[in-house]
Amino acid sequence: MTNTRAPxxxxxxxxxxxxxxxxxxxxxxxxRVAGAFWDHVRQLMQTWADHITNIAxxxxxxxxxxxxxxxxxRSAFLxxxxxxxxxxxxxxxxxxxxxxxxxxxxxxxxERDGTGFYLEAIAPGSSPDAKGANARRAVLFDIVNELGDxxxxxxxxxxxxxxxxxxxxxxxxxxRKWLAGLDPDDYPDFGVAPEWHWEHSGWAAxxxxxxxxxxxxxxxxxxxxxxxxxxxxxxxxxxxxxxRDGLAAKHNAYGDLNAPFVIAIGTYIFDSDRWHSTNxxxxxxxxxxxxxxxxxxxxxxxxxxxxxGVFPDWQHRNVSAVLLINQLMPYHLLQAETTLWQHPDPLHxxxxxxxxxxATVKFxxxxxxxxxxxxxxxxxxxxPEDWPPGEPWPKPVAN
Numbered sequence: 001m002t003n004t005r006a007p008x009x010x011x012x013x014x015x016x017x018x019x020x021x022x023x024x025x026x027x028x029x030x031x032r033v034a035g036a037f038w039d040h041v042r043q044l045m046q047t048w049a050d051h052i053t054n055i056a057x058x059x060x061x062x063x064x065x066x067x068x069x070x071x072x073x074r075s076a077f078l079x080x081x082x083x084x085x086x087x088x089x090x091x092x093x094x095x096x097x098x099x100x101x102x103x104x105x106x107x108x109x110x111e112r113d114g115t116g117f118y119l120e121a122i123a124p125g126s127s128p129d130a131k132g133a134n135a136r137r138a139v140l141f142d143i144v145n146e147l148g149d150x151x152x153x154x155x156x157x158x159x160x161x162x163x164x165x166x167x168x169x170x171x172x173x174x175x176r177k178w179l180a181g182l183d184p185d186d187y188p189d190f191g192v193a194p195e196w197h198w199e200h201s202g203w204a205a206x207x208x209x210x211x212x213x214x215x216x217x218x219x220x221x222x223x224x225x226x227x228x229x230x231x232x233x234x235x236x237x238x239x240x241x242x243x244r245d246g247l248a249a250k251h252n253a254y255g256d257l258n259a260p261f262v263i264a265i266g267t268y269i270f271d272s273d274r275w276h277s278t279n280x281x282x283x284x285x286x287x288x289x290x291x292x293x294x295x296x297x298x299x300x301x302x303x304x305x306x307x308x309g310v311f312p313d314w315q316h317r318n319v320s321a322v323l324l325i326n327q328l329m330p331y332h333l334l335q336a337e338t339t340l341w342q343h344p345d346p347l348h349x350x351x352x353x354x355x356x357x358x359a360t361v362k363f364x365x366x367x368x369x370x371x372x373x374x375x376x377x378x379x380x381x382x383x384p385e386d387w388p389p390g391e392p393w394p395k396p397v398a399n
């Protein structure tokens with residue numbers, strides 16, 4: 001391991017303003033995209049990384065950020081975010097501390113005013129099958145997005161995936177020929193937008209051509225051909241098992257540390273009402289029927305499938321709380337949904353007061369007790385509410 005500190009991102013004049021391609025890892029995109037908006041993002045990441053005093057730890061984290069895989073990037077940035085949060089909350093932070101229970105070392109030990117807690121970060125990844133399917137779809141999306149048609153953007157209304165990446169030349173040429181034969185002024189109503197259906201080698205896709213407004217016609221480096229991805233259809237989503245499975249990899253890794261232990265889990269789910277998270281930690285909601293002669297009653301209960309179990313059989317009591325950090329990315333840092341889910345009966349409770357920008361949720365055995373965050377993310381990080389300032393894809397200046 002080198003004893004020098006190389007920057008996270010190489011220093012050079014960036015000239016490529018194009019949005020990320022579907023096959024482009026986040027680290028590569030942030031390393032090459034041009035613009036003042038993205039300069040702010042890179043500078044913030046570097047400033048935070050510079051707060052890691054140990055050179056070996058700094059180099060390890062930077063290497064994982066730059067590796068190329070998005071899951072590695074998200075995991076490393078989650079750790080960088082947590083390290084900065086601890087420092088800003090006036091904790092003394094030890095990275096990969098030794099523990100009293102064995103050779104395994106959690107990510108952080110944070111101490112303030114004579115008390116401390118251990119913190120472990122995880123970012124659950126996709127299965128190999130899901131990664132393969134995502135990679136094949138990414139090929140198709142990038143092929144289509146490179147069309148650069150001046151008059152139309154596309155609505156992808158249906159998609160059947162083939163077993164192998166699609167043929168780029170066949171698909172792109174077919175789309176270009178179809179769009180070239182259309183006049184955008186012939187379709188003022190979306191309801192009569194023309195459709196084109198394509199099939200090849202197990203793939204099938206249907207596209208609608210949506211005319212651009214007259215003043216927006218032409219091509220720009222930041223244009224993408226697909227404007228709407230509407231192929232997925234309607235299905236029931238339950239992310240609670242994913243959260244529980246992610247936690248299962250860590251809750252027994254260190255045993256009882258004789259101190260509060262928090263697991264931070266980075267997720268990318270749609271859970272603004274906390275339904276998935278509540279089910280994951282405290283069990284799925286159910287209706288219990290009780291019947292006696294002449295009398296029937298119902299009550300809402302929690303099933304015993306939550307990570308923390310149910311009263312009186314609480315589970316994983318060595319985990320004082322779980323910090324759920326949803327939709328965390330460096331370019332919309334202030335919009336991340338951060339919630340601290342406390343164990344109803346932990347072996348080592350966390351201190352009641354904290355100054356993090358995290359909402360805190362408690363459970364009294366029957367219902368949630370929500371507590372708002374004591375400080376906004378903007379105030380906590382000392383950033384304006386509209387950070388990063390400027391536009392990610394600024395319109396070209398007219399001559």
